[in-house]
Amino acid sequence: MDTNKLIPLLSEMAIFVNVVESGSFSKTAKKLGLSPSSVSRSITRLENALEEKLLERTTRQMRLSTTGQEVYSLCNDMMNSAKMAVSAAQADKSEVSGSLRVAAPKALSRQVLMPMILDFIETYPNVALQLKVADHYIDPIGDEVDVIIHITDKPTEGLIARTLDECRLIMCASPSYIEQHGMPIHPDDIAQHNCLCLGENPRDRVWDFSHNLKKVSINVSGSFAVNHSEIRREAVIRGVGISVFPEFAIRSYIDSGEVVEVLKDWHVGGNYQGKVIAQYAQSKFIPGQIKTFVEYLQQRFQA
Template sequence: MDTNRLIPLLSEMAIFVNVVDSGSFSNTAKKLGVSPSSVSRSVTRLEEALEEKLLERTTRQMRLSSTGQEVYQLCSDMLNSAKLAVSAAQSDRSRISGPLRVAAPKALSRQVLMPMILEFIETYPNILLQLKVADHYIDPIGDEVDVIIHITDAPTEGLVARKITQYRLVACASADYLAKHGTPIHPEDIASHNCLCLGENPRDRVWEFTNNQKKVSVNVSGSFTVNHSEIRREAVISGIGISVFPEFAIQQYLDSGKVIEILPDWHVGGRYQGQVVAQYPQSKFIPAQIKTFVDFIQEKFREQ
């Protein structure tokens, strides 16, 4: 059997070993988080590819055929070799060491990056990580920072830029607030609502919306102004008014129904949205801790 036909069977072989070791399809299914029928199909595909019956099954029991015993042993050896390969790769983590200085925006650090960073510290204990949280521009050279993570559609020129993910801004309110005051159906309707702003500069009271070629700017006002997304979010959940948040700061509350997105067909303009980019100085030799950290964070976002 050539390699192209063999590679797709590797996962089937691993499942076959799990079935034999656990003693049933259902036990393997629970372990892998799939259905018993999916496990059964994997074993059947392996048998069909090898043109041999590996398991003799009845309604009450299951046992290996003579060919199945030999195939099981070889597949088990393969799985053990794979485990050794993973162990060998993980053992290199102890060799990655040294200081690592990372800068990132406050809200993104607190609400998204921290669990990833804590896991990174546990995974690479010999890296000495210093996190600098700041919403203003960080100069990696002047501020002595190795990696900057920021939200921007215009990455800093002259630096390596690795896109991690992308976020948009979301206008939202609680169901209670909308029930009492009505749901805006056009951006201009927001002018009559209690809008909770950042208050960092006068432009924070001008909310901009676009829909294809349509552009609408709305002067808003409200009873509460605060430049802290978590405090503002609590006010919105409590039914105080409408506000705008970066997607990462509000997504779980949208999912749970604690808040409701308004004007979903309109794009909300403003800061704190766009690409999440990791940047570091260009160099022929990138320190291992920098590359390892950026790869790690990128993979964690990919998993999400």
């Protein structure tokens, strides 16, 4: 196929890649701002030009033909090359600019990242930053995110990982609660206390502790459960009960004396602890706004 005939098919190939990745004509149409019929016509034009059936469609499902699988792989390489071309151009810019899409957990975003992000966009006004706040796993490719920031000991494979900080879980109660109910001295004592959980699933009511080689799991109960760290923190400050928080959510309240740490010598297990990591896709050319943003966060966390 000569170049004159190939060039018009490049957009059809890009649409084809999007259809395969989304698994739906309607989702692709919504994403690209097209009508479903327009997307369908693009796929038909590509199939006619290649004289091959790429997608096997029924009323309920769609799957790649054998030829379609090979064509998709090559078209996907084409899309990745196009992204690299854009990245190469952006990487050479002396002035940091462009769009930047970032995803991070809710509590970390609200209580730690927001001041840094606001300072960043003030320092780099030519960067258009979009923040996606979510506690569930974010796929940087499928969700079209440039940088994901999460708290984990297992970074997502295949992505560049930059450590920003460390975060551990801390168990706390108010001085008034401890005065009234006593200070636990062993994890077994926790079962007798009013424990404030996340309440997202039954496992939230099993608290794990470790100390050297000792491991203990305690079934807890309490009068209040909420999957919002700031609300649970307010309940703890008011003496309602004992709860567990990421260190960044409670450290300043420990320092001020509004709450006290419980079972300091024991490690508390659970989610939202580990390394605070920024991750982004591997590429020969990393856009300047991504590199600058991650380096900026590293400096702020280390300050």
